[in-house]
Amino acid sequence: MKHIDLTSHVTGTSQYVDDIPLAEGTLHAAVFGSPVAHGRLNQLQLAKALAYPGVAAILTSTDVPGDNQIGGIIPDEPLLAESDLHFMGQPIALVLADSDFAAREARSLIEVAIEELEPVVRPREAYAKGLIIGRERTFSMGDPDSAFAAAAHVFEGCGSCGGQEHLYIETQGAYAFPTESGHLRIVSSTQGPTAVQRTVARVLGIPMHNIEVDVRRLGGGFGGKEDQATPWAVMAALAAQVLNRPIKLVLHRLDDMAMTGKRHPYEFDYRIGLDDAFKIVAYDVQFYQDAGAAADLSPAVLERTLFHFTNTYFVPHARARAASCRTNVTPHTAFRGFGGPQGMFAIECAIAHAADELGVTPKTIQAANLLAEGDTFPYGQVAEHARAKACWAALAEHAKLQELEASVRSYNQDHVLSKRGIALMPICFGISFTKTHMNQAGALVHVYQDGSVSISTGAVEMGQGVSTKMVQVAAREFGIPASSVRIETTNTTRVANTSPSAASASADLNGKALQRACAKVAGRMMDVAASILKCERSLLRTQGNCVLRDNQPTGLNFHDLASACYLQRVNLSAFSHYATPGVHFDANQEQGHPFAYHVYGCAAVMATVDGLRGTYEFDLVYIAHDFGSSINPDVDLGQAEGGLVQGLGWMTCEELYYDDRGRLRSNALSTYKVPDVYAAPKEIIVDFLDLPGSPAAIYQSKAIGEPPLMYGIGGFFAIREALKAFGAYLPFVAPVTHERVLMAVAQKVPFGKHAGACE
Amino acid sequence: MQPTTFILNDKQVVASGPQSAPLLDYLRESARLCGTKIGCREGDCGACTVLVGRIVNGDLSYRSFTSCLMPIGRAQGCHVVTIEGIRGAELTPVQRAMVEQSASQCGFCTPGFVMSMTAFALEGRRESDLRTVVDGNICRCTGYKSIERALAKLSDNLNGAPNTPDRLTWLIEHGYVPGYFKEVADRLRELNAEPVAGSGTVVLSGGTDLNVQRPESMLSETPIWPALPTTDDPFVVADGYVSCPGSASMEQLRLSSTVSQLIPNINEYLRLVASTPVRSLASIAGNLANASPIGDTTIMLLALGAELDLGEGWLPLDEFYLGYKQTARRPDQIIECIRFPVPSPYFHFEKVSKRTHLDIASVNTAMHIRVQESVITSARLSAGGVAPIPLFLRHTSSQLIGLTVNAETASWAAQMASDEAQPISDIRGSAEYKRMLLERLVLAHFISLFPSIEAEVAVS
Numbered sequence A: 001m002k003h004i005d006l007t008s009h010v011t012g013t014s015q016y017v018d019d020i021p022l023a024e025g026t027l028h029a030a031v032f033g034s035p036v037a038h039g040r041l042n043q044l045q046l047a048k049a050l051a052y053p054g055v056a057a058i059l060t061s062t063d064v065p066g067d068n069q070i071g072g073i074i075p076d077e078p079l080l081a082e083s084d085l086h087f088m089g090q091p092i093a094l095v096l097a098d099s100d101f102a103a104r105e106a107r108s109l110i111e112v113a114i115e116e117l118e119p120v121v122r123p124r125e126a127y128a129k130g131l132i133i134g135r136e137r138t139f140s141m142g143d144p145d146s147a148f149a150a151a152a153h154v155f156e157g158c159g160s161c162g163g164q165e166h167l168y169i170e171t172q173g174a175y176a177f178p179t180e181s182g183h184l185r186i187v188s189s190t191q192g193p194t195a196v197q198r199t200v201a202r203v204l205g206i207p208m209h210n211i212e213v214d215v216r217r218l219g220g221g222f223g224g225k226e227d228q229a230t231p232w233a234v235m236a237a238l239a240a241q242v243l244n245r246p247i248k249l250v251l252h253r254l255d256d257m258a259m260t261g262k263r264h265p266y267e268f269d270y271r272i273g274l275d276d277a278f279k280i281v282a283y284d285v286q287f288y289q290d291a292g293a294a295a296d297l298s299p300a301v302l303e304r305t306l307f308h309f310t311n312t313y314f315v316p317h318a319r320a321r322a323a324s325c326r327t328n329v330t331p332h333t334a335f336r337g338f339g340g341p342q343g344m345f346a347i348e349c350a351i352a353h354a355a356d357e358l359g360v361t362p363k364t365i366q367a368a369n370l371l372a373e374g375d376t377f378p379y380g381q382v383a384e385h386a387r388a389k390a391c392w393a394a395l396a397e398h399a400k401l402q403e404l405e406a407s408v409r410s411y412n413q414d415h416v417l418s419k420r421g422i423a424l425m426p427i428c429f430g431i432s433f434t435k436t437h438m439n440q441a442g443a444l445v446h447v448y449q450d451g452s453v454s455i456s457t458g459a460v461e462m463g464q465g466v467s468t469k470m471v472q473v474a475a476r477e478f479g480i481p482a483s484s485v486r487i488e489t490t491n492t493t494r495v496a497n498t499s500p501s502a503a504s505a506s507a508d509l510n511g512k513a514l515q516r517a518c519a520k521v522a523g524r525m526m527d528v529a530a531s532i533l534k535c536e537r538s539l540l541r542t543q544g545n546c547v548l549r550d551n552q553p554t555g556l557n558f559h560d561l562a563s564a565c566y567l568q569r570v571n572l573s574a575f576s577h578y579a580t581p582g583v584h585f586d587a588n589q590e591q592g593h594p595f596a597y598h599v600y601g602c603a604a605v606m607a608t609v610d611g612l613r614g615t616y617e618f619d620l621v622y623i624a625h626d627f628g629s630s631i632n633p634d635v636d637l638g639q640a641e642g643g644l645v646q647g648l649g650w651m652t653c654e655e656l657y658y659d660d661r662g663r664l665r666s667n668a669l670s671t672y673k674v675p676d677v678y679a680a681p682k683e684i685i686v687d688f689l690d691l692p693g694s695p696a697a698i699y700q701s702k703a704i705g706e707p708p709l710m711y712g713i714g715g716f717f718a719i720r721e722a723l724k725a726f727g728a729y730l731p732f733v734a735p736v737t738h739e740r741v742l743m744a745v746a747q748k749v750p751f752g753k754h755a756g757a758c759e
Numbered sequence B: 001m002q003p004t005t006f007i008l009n010d011k012q013v014v015a016s017g018p019q020s021a022p023l024l025d026y027l028r029e030s031a032r033l034c035g036t037k038i039g040c041r042e043g044d045c046g047a048c049t050v051l052v053g054r055i056v057n058g059d060l061s062y063r064s065f066t067s068c069l070m071p072i073g074r075a076q077g078c079h080v081v082t083i084e085g086i087r088g089a090e091l092t093p094v095q096r097a098m099v100e101q102s103a104s105q106c107g108f109c110t111p112g113f114v115m116s117m118t119a120f121a122l123e124g125r126r127e128s129d130l131r132t133v134v135d136g137n138i139c140r141c142t143g144y145k146s147i148e149r150a151l152a153k154l155s156d157n158l159n160g161a162p163n164t165p166d167r168l169t170w171l172i173e174h175g176y177v178p179g180y181f182k183e184v185a186d187r188l189r190e191l192n193a194e195p196v197a198g199s200g201t202v203v204l205s206g207g208t209d210l211n212v213q214r215p216e217s218m219l220s221e222t223p224i225w226p227a228l229p230t231t232d233d234p235f236v237v238a239d240g241y242v243s244c245p246g247s248a249s250m251e252q253l254r255l256s257s258t259v260s261q262l263i264p265n266i267n268e269y270l271r272l273v274a275s276t277p278v279r280s281l282a283s284i285a286g287n288l289a290n291a292s293p294i295g296d297t298t299i300m301l302l303a304l305g306a307e308l309d310l311g312e313g314w315l316p317l318d319e320f321y322l323g324y325k326q327t328a329r330r331p332d333q334i335i336e337c338i339r340f341p342v343p344s345p346y347f348h349f350e351k352v353s354k355r356t357h358l359d360i361a362s363v364n365t366a367m368h369i370r371v372q373e374s375v376i377t378s379a380r381l382s383a384g385g386v387a388p389i390p391l392f393l394r395h396t397s398s399q400l401i402g403l404t405v406n407a408e409t410a411s412w413a414a415q416m417a418s419d420e421a422q423p424i425s426d427i428r429g430s431a432e433y434k435r436m437l438l439e440r441l442v443l444a445h446f447i448s449l450f451p452s453i454e455a456e457v458a459v460s
Ligand SMILES: Cc1cc2nc3c(=O)[nH]c(=O)nc-3n(C[C@@H](O)[C@@H](O)[C@H](O)COP(=O)(O)OP(=O)(O)OC[C@H]3O[C@@H](n4cnc5c(N)ncnc54)[C@H](O)[C@@H]3O)c2cc1C
Pocket: B042, B043, B044, B069, B202, B203, B204, B205, B206, B207, B208, B209, B210, B211, B212, B226, B246, B247, B272, B273, B274, B275, B278, B281, B282, B283, B284, B285, B286, B287, B288, B289, B290, B292, B294, B295, B296, B297, B298, B331, B333, B334, B335, B336, B358, B359, B360, B361
């Protein structure tokens, strides 16, 4: 089945926040952000801005009636700054005017007196100064110290990976409408409607039931609208409450890039020990996460780094330490992969380093250490249905890896100024929110008396196709065509206490809740059908709108059955709840069973480097992926291709560039480059492996949102392999921009120097 | 303020706001056509792409433009088509191809892609690389492969389409555009095709520079509009010169058959510059006047020995730049005409940026030499991104004359060019990188023009 929004997308009729017809009396908001990365706000002069024609009000922290606090995990982030300024762009004031233009012009007239302080812009620097958010975490298994002492080979080094701007094409935005009796309705471009509702309640000091949050769809989220859609919705709500007018707040791109957090940059130190058979006997890593100026989701992201620090390898003696370091940049946040990619990048660097030293390809070490059934992850969960080896083997066979490698060798023999490299990137990604309590969802189903069906869940559609999958679940449970099912907006009054659409888990959690709700109604309907048809209910089922007995049409259709139920006063609506069974995690012991299941896969990435110009292209990416039994191969293919290219972007052309005052210089699409059509690999082949799924996945169709992003890490190592053919050893610093490639080739970064890239 | 009259989809409209204001705001706010999306307001994402049809040389011809940059005054006498304007009872073949290939996820970029692809259908241009069709559209969701599959499908479907003048009829019959397109040409002929000349102080062409630099203050300016070219290929060869009006667009340069006969790679070079909708809007004169140190057509024209006419006779381009963003032009002076001597076959352009396409160069450079029996008889090298102005490498150029084309000369020229450069570190690269890059790109000129020396060039 096709993505249900395709027709409205291609005709331009899909509605986003910015497209909502303006309500009478609407005021437009512009956010005034801190002009410095670190400082103290001594004075705020609003008079000139207030005098600008069309300006209705300017709100500051003193206008907040409730708690001026939006920090979810740790309360360390005011909605509007009071006196301390912690990052450039930190919201200080909200200008409301009768046009977007006037609001922005007036904003430029705000004057501030600030005492500027030295910013901290690097995580290691913050760590050294003790600027740590939450506590340092350590995951450990076995006895790493003894294992290192006994290891035949031990290598150590360091590396770093940059952050990543989400660059959802639809910027952040919200539209808040005061309704009556202090009630607010907020349309928000958020992945987490409940987070918006909860935070508005806290900031405005009103109960959650006074706030309705509604989401039709997002023009992209990627994690950037999980927690960070909240401030803009709260600001709109605040102004709507104070001024009793509808308030529209849609960020311009430059504001969005300056004010919102990104994927966390990481620096890391690693030590890896191997035996003579290339088995990794010990691995130790310390992560310095650049959390930005406030906690946001950083502690949870850090935790997932720890869950994935051994990627898809079994390492008997492994230890990882990690700290969220407070710096003076935007608070960093969720981004597809949620810390997992950074953890995986580090161990792949360690493996590449060991491979250099031992004179083998990284592949040799990767292959020798893949997880097997029954192996234990460092957090205590045992690998069940481990597919690491199956994916690896399938890739080698289906992608004709040996032929590819031979072609690369002969290409490199034939070319002087251009070289190819190939890298393998196996992945293993845990599915579930690592905060156990978030693994729950609800769904509401109505069958109308004409047999048409309406469903609501807590899942938010942001392009990933979850709405489509929900429609499929309902259609399948009722045995009716998908066209009879309508998915409603995600709305806090229909489904309450939702988890954000994140962690790749929305289709599983909401799908399972929906499955239950549909089963309830369908069961009642089949009882009625059995009484009408005077037969055993177990003989009946519905397919294509018809009620079948012993697989033969009965003449009764779903439509007539629904009206019969109505006339017999049978309840045609149901709400159901689902909580993933069996998941738990003890953060004191750092042990548990946090994931319902794992997703596996392996990619081969081939790159060509132009050694004269220092540029590169990706010729081919072959992905052998464990989709389980995909309920929607069309949607899942799109997730795999899109995730890969986003991951390649993170590893290559996407570079966040801050100056030493903490100002983001790559603050526009002209200076921050995401992949365009030419930057995508020339060929991407996605191989749907024929492996059984997991019962914890909806219809055994495994979660797909995040895992493919991590194949992009292979892009870094493919380029690195190509550079080795020039005799240059690329340091473990991502992204590998054209500049880094040229510098590596031109200076022939010698062997042995590459691992010491960080000071 | 002069009102702007144009046909918006199937209706004639009059926009009364400032002529320099972006078309996009009118579309979304005044006309409430919300299918055109806002992703960046800087020409870099393509979510706002629209079609603009204009009578050129008696025929209606369409181009895609980024509506966030296009000054609304430019719409005077034109047919502006938004995604709402191609909507019929059924999906168009472009839309069908996108649906069939699942080439949309969140959908926010999608109307822009559909419009770029529809422009391709309307223009009937041939592309050796189909990706060029959507080179101005960023999609953050799909990874582009599904979009490329849709493009391939579209290109197949278009194989049967005749070229102008019957093309439009064919496209209407096959559902690419609605039937009302048939009458548009006649309706446009009744409108004044040029924007009403302003009496202001600032020359405005495509707005791809001005509307990025200062979108808000531009609103108070009354622009001076240079006349647009009256033919699709505004380049002519006469008296030993190639010339064009200053208002010729970068896309016209890319597609000029006149130029491609002299510089066969021109299409390839121009594909490295901006994107289709931006190139279509951007004038060459604007690129020169803008004085950006990395202007791509500027760098090419410097090497080609171009001259410009500001209404006061010919001024060599290499004397036009006085300092950072300073030129010999008064703000109200129009670059009427640009010309350069008919080039030899030895012209080459190189550009490296963070992202190979739709990005400003870290360093770009062009070289044009004349060679007799392997000896260089004249040489012009230029480089961008390595000085406050687009740099004519005067010293290097003069030193090359009389030398034999070989690997040694190439390496020597590369070294000299890099010595002549004065790059600074910024977001596009460190000074060290830019210097090294220029050296490499000058080598690349020689290797590309004289492939036999590749094996001899010692790349350290
Ligand atoms: C997304 C994007 C990508 C880009 N990529 C590139 C790139 O890869 N390479 C590159 O070189 N450039 C690039 N540019 C910049 C390029 O588009 C401009 O330099 C363009 O050529 C300016 O032309 P215009 O007609 O739009 O000028 P305008 O914005 O209209 O004007 C620019 C300046 O030129 C003056 N001017 C305009 N027309 C004339 C005239 N006829 N006579 C005298 N003065 C005139 C104006 O007064 C103004 O000072 C990019 C721009 C954007 C928005």
